[in-house]
Amino acid sequence: MPSRRQFLGSAALIGAGVVTGRVQAAAIPEAPTMDQVTMQPPPHPASGPDYHPVVTLNGWSLPWRMNGDVKEFHLVAEPVVREFAKGMRVNLWGYNGQSPGPTIEAVEGERIRIFVTNKLPEPTTVHWHGMIVPNGMDGVGGLTQPHIKPGKTFVYEFELKHSGTFMYHPHSDEMVQAAMGMMGLFIVHPRGPSLVDRDFVFLMNTFRVDPGTALPKVAEMTDFNIWSFNSRVFPGIDPLPVRLGDRVRLRMGNLSMTNHPIHVHGHSFAVTGTDGGWIPPSAQWPLTTVDVPVGALRVAEFVADNPGDWALHCHKSHHTMNAMGHDVRNFIGVPKEDLARAVARLAPDAMAMGTNGMSMGDMEMPGPDNTLPMMTGRGQFGAIEMGGMFTVMKVREGLARDDYRDPGPYAFPAGTVAYEVEAPAAEPPRGNPSMQPGEGGAPPMKAMKMRKM
Numbered sequence: 001m002p003s004r005r006q007f008l009g010s011a012a013l014i015g016a017g018v019v020t021g022r023v024q025a026a027a028i029p030e031a032p033t034m035d036q037v038t039m040q041p042p043p044h045p046a047s048g049p050d051y052h053p054v055v056t057l058n059g060w061s062l063p064w065r066m067n068g069d070v071k072e073f074h075l076v077a078e079p080v081v082r083e084f085a086k087g088m089r090v091n092l093w094g095y096n097g098q099s100p101g102p103t104i105e106a107v108e109g110e111r112i113r114i115f116v117t118n119k120l121p122e123p124t125t126v127h128w129h130g131m132i133v134p135n136g137m138d139g140v141g142g143l144t145q146p147h148i149k150p151g152k153t154f155v156y157e158f159e160l161k162h163s164g165t166f167m168y169h170p171h172s173d174e175m176v177q178a179a180m181g182m183m184g185l186f187i188v189h190p191r192g193p194s195l196v197d198r199d200f201v202f203l204m205n206t207f208r209v210d211p212g213t214a215l216p217k218v219a220e221m222t223d224f225n226i227w228s229f230n231s232r233v234f235p236g237i238d239p240l241p242v243r244l245g246d247r248v249r250l251r252m253g254n255l256s257m258t259n260h261p262i263h264v265h266g267h268s269f270a271v272t273g274t275d276g277g278w279i280p281p282s283a284q285w286p287l288t289t290v291d292v293p294v295g296a297l298r299v300a301e302f303v304a305d306n307p308g309d310w311a312l313h314c315h316k317s318h319h320t321m322n323a324m325g326h327d328v329r330n331f332i333g334v335p336k337e338d339l340a341r342a343v344a345r346l347a348p349d350a351m352a353m354g355t356n357g358m359s360m361g362d363m364e365m366p367g368p369d370n371t372l373p374m375m376t377g378r379g380q381f382g383a384i385e386m387g388g389m390f391t392v393m394k395v396r397e398g399l400a401r402d403d404y405r406d407p408g409p410y411a412f413p414a415g416t417v418a419y420e421v422e423a424p425a426a427e428p429p430r431g432n433p434s435m436q437p438g439e440g441g442a443p444p445m446k447a448m449k450m451r452k453m
């Protein structure tokens with residue numbers, strides 16, 4: 001966190017007091033910046049109306065200052081370096097030192113003023129996705145305002161008419177700026193006490209960064225290889241520590257190019273809101289997976305009543321993989337000797353892989369520079385073999401109210417873990433009898449009989 005002194009002690013406070021009309025340059029507030037990639041403790045508001053803060057996975061909330069009755073923020077659009085996970089750092093564009101930008105939090109009914117300074121090499125704007133604002137504050141470059149040229153600062157000012165979960169992103173050279181990671185969340189809290197104990201937020205975004213490189217391919221339309229929550233991939237995504245019995249809210253926005261069905265283990269939840277507002281209880285139903293469409297947001301709520309380490313992930317299996325291995329062929333069931341012979345003709349030193357699936361188990365191999373293995377991460381029982389959009393919700397007894405530190409692996413009560421038994425010796429042969437143990441796969445074509453329908 002930037003220190004309070006750093007933020008409030010700036011000379012920029014001179015000139016405070018301008019509450020209406022066009023603000024002068026001298027009144028621009030300090031723009032705090034963040035250099036940490038881990039979840040920052042939620043800042044309880046020190047000024048303005050009270051609210052229960054959200055927690056941004058691998059992120060932070062933007063400090064503000066009160067200028068009369070107006071809450072003032074300062075976003076700086078700028079190039080940043082983001083570590084997707086240990087071993088991979090990428091040149092992105094973002095806000096205030098990070099991609100995604102900081103979460104903005106305010107309260108229903110407040111008037112806010114957001115300064116946006118452009119430190120990118122090209123024009124930008126900020127659109128407030130889902131928010132009901134006057135047309136001229138909507139941030140669509142060319143349509144509702146001039147583009148913000150490099151080096152310039154624009155001001156957006158409006159009243160927060162509705163509580164809910166919203167997003168911000170450019171509406172200026174959008175393809176490039178979205179692919180470079182420019183986006184953030186905007187939370188408008190309702191007035192009054194919070195209905196939940198833990199309120200987690202994250203954005204889903206995707207990138208195409210080839211192994212050994214450090215810059216996304218911005219023209220990529222479908223073939224992404226980095227599937228991330230808040231520009232982080234497993235095992236770089238923060239866990240979600242939750243106290244047993246807490247009422248939990250997950251706010252999940254999707255600013256990528258495809259949908260993400262997000263699945264939560266061990267609990268059933270209700271979707272209580274979208275980027276359009278709150279859903280009345282009479283319209284909610286139980287789910288364990290919710291599809292988050294492109295350019296949309298879903299809010300899931302549940303009581304964490306089941307202790308343990310629960311996976312939370314996108315259910316598209318390719319989206320729980322990292323950069324390497326997206327182009328590999330399927331060799332399941334191909335006899336190893338044939339494959340090894342064929343490969344040896346082309347590459348005498350190569351190793352034939354994948355005839356029993358692609359699990360790497362505990363094997364570790366050196367990879368190319370600046371990329372991440374396809375499947376990775378470790379749990380207390382071995383390799384987790386995941387990447388991308390995967391993390392763990394850790395439901396524990398007795399966590400302190402604002403404690404978001406990783407509580408470590410779950411201590412399973414004795415006798416509650418799936419276990420191995422001695423296989424009965426009399427198991428009859430299954431599948432293709434000509435196949436050797438461990439080979440698996442489909443029977444050869446000649447063994448298949450066509451049947452008339």
Ligand SMILES: [Cu+2]
Pocket residue numbers: 227259260261314315316319389
């Ligand atoms: Cu997905």
